[in-house]
Amino acid sequence: MGQTNNIKPRKTLGAIEPYSPGKPIWEVQKELGLERVIKLASNENPLGPSPKALEAIRNGLAELNRYPDADASKLKQAIAEEYNVASQQIIPTNGADELITLISEAFLEPGDEVIVPSPSFSEYDFGAHIMGAAVVPVPFAEDFQYDVDALIAxxxxxxxxxxxxxxxxxxGTYIAKADIEKLVRAVNGAALIVFxxxxxxxxxxxDYTNGIEFIQAGxxxxxxxxxxxxxxxxxxxxxxxxxPEFIIQAILKVKEPFNVNSLAQIAATAAIGDTEHVRASQSVNKAGREQLYKIFDSLGLSYTKSMGNFVLAHVGPEGEKIYKELMSKGVIVRYGKTWGLPEHIRVSVGTPEENAFFGEVLTGLLAKQV
Ligand SMILES: Cc1ncc(COP(=O)(O)O)c(C=O)c1O
Known part of the structure; x- marks a missing residue:
């Protein structure tokens, strides 16, 4: 019928790679007919949710006929108290992912440049591309250590x-506080640094800092x-x-009114005060990292010492095969190819039993290969 088609997505969308999430447990169970599947692929908390958050959600269910507080004021108050900042210096979002999009929408024009350490979290690239900005990747130095001079350059x-x-x-590597000072001084307000x-x-x-002390210092x-x-x-x-408030004000302009749902607000407000759960999670993670290091040591595999809840390990040229075979035995990890690291896997810290199961399966696979 000679129909014309003028419906074309914006050119910049061509630069967007779809996000590849860790495979869910149910999917692997269904696909491979496995009973025991463990997921060490999305850096989740192996202890489960904060019990205080769960209780708060249960208590909040009856109010679901109401819209959420558009300002998330109770949550902001709880965060303000936790970090000793003003409520006006805080913006709660629908996951940190949303915040990355909102920052991009608030500050980027087409043709702008966004400096991103490489390899790192893929959502920074996504935010740049939806706005038609260019990503400037800055590789890490040896052993994936931050190279502040390369960032400044x-x-x-x-x-x-x-x-x-x-x-x-x-x-799992971090930037030392002294390097942040150097970076902040070099940038001198010419661009927004997002920690x-x-x-x-x-x-x-x-010498680790989450950067909040720099905000407190203005x-x-x-x-x-x-x-x-x-x-x-x-x-x-x-x-x-x-x-600082002027930055938050700019981001608020692109935020949808009810971006954080009621149950999320209630849960987060309770969770931030759940010090017992936070401490337990920290100690399970610390011990779990050591457990993973030992597994890699025993197999002669190198890895990067991590300050996160995951460990990046160098498994060699058979990386993809190892990743797939782990999956076929019910262990979901993240394959490094998405970060340009085809010889690596990233393993989230699990419970002691999960880490041990991962160790047994990996040991079995590598023994088979010799
Ligand atoms: C470095 C980093 N930033 C942000 C996020 C996003 O977190 P959220 O679940 O709050 O969207 C993740 C999630 O994996 C992450 O790894």
Whole structure:
């Protein structure tokens, strides 16, 4: 019928790679007919959700006929108290993922540049591409250590955002406080530095900082946080940003009114005060990291010491095969190819039993290969 088709997505969408999430347990069970499947692929909390968050959700169910508080004021108050910042310096979001999109929408014009450590969390690229901005990847130095001089050297007049994921997903490495000072001084307000501190609660080294002290000191930087990791409530989707008020005001302009649902607000407000669950999660993670290190040591595999709740291991040229065989035996990990690391796998810290099961399966696979 000679129909014309003028319906074309924006050109910049061609640059977007679809996000590849860790496979869910049920899918692997169904596909492979396995009974026992463990997921060590999405850096979730193996202890489960904060019990206080669960109780709060149960108590909040009867109010679901009401719209959520558009300002998430109780949650903001709880975060303000936790970090000693003002409520106006906080923006809660539908997961930290949403915050990355909102930051991009608020600050990027087509042709702007976004500095992203490489390899790192893929959503920074996504945010840049939806706005038609260019990603400027800055590789890590040896052993995936942050190279602050390389980051500074990458800054141009077009740089609008600089992402610093610390601890970094997928490497587990972090940027030392002295290097942050150097970076903040070099940038001098010319671009917004975003510290992605999604894994900050797992980082215990003395020279680690989540960046909030720089906000308290008045620097124009933003710290991003999530309730998906230490607090164990990834399923309800809550993240937030802390920054000077003028930055938060700009991001609020692109936020939908009811971006954080009621149950998520209630759960997060309770979870932030659940110090027992936070401490237990930290100690399970610390011991679990050591357990994974021992497994890799015993197999002669190298790995990167991690300040997160995951470990990046170098399994060699058979990386993809190992990843697939682990899956076929019921162990879901993340294959490094998405980060340009085809010889690596990233393994989230699980419960002691899950880590041990992973160790047994991996040992069995490698023995078979010799
Ligand atoms: C570094 C990093 N930032 C942000 C997020 C997103 O967290 P959320 O679940 O709050 O969207 C993740 C999730 O894996 C992450 O690894």
């Amino acid at each position: 990458a800054i141009t007049e077009k740089t609008k955002l600089i992402y610093i994921c610390t601890p970094n997903n997928p490497t 992605d501190a999604a894994y900050s609660h797992f980082a215990e080294d003395e 620097y124009p930087v933003l710290t991003l946080q999530t309730f998906s990791k230490i607090y164990g409530i990834a399923g309800v989707r809550v993240g937030y940003g802390i920054a």
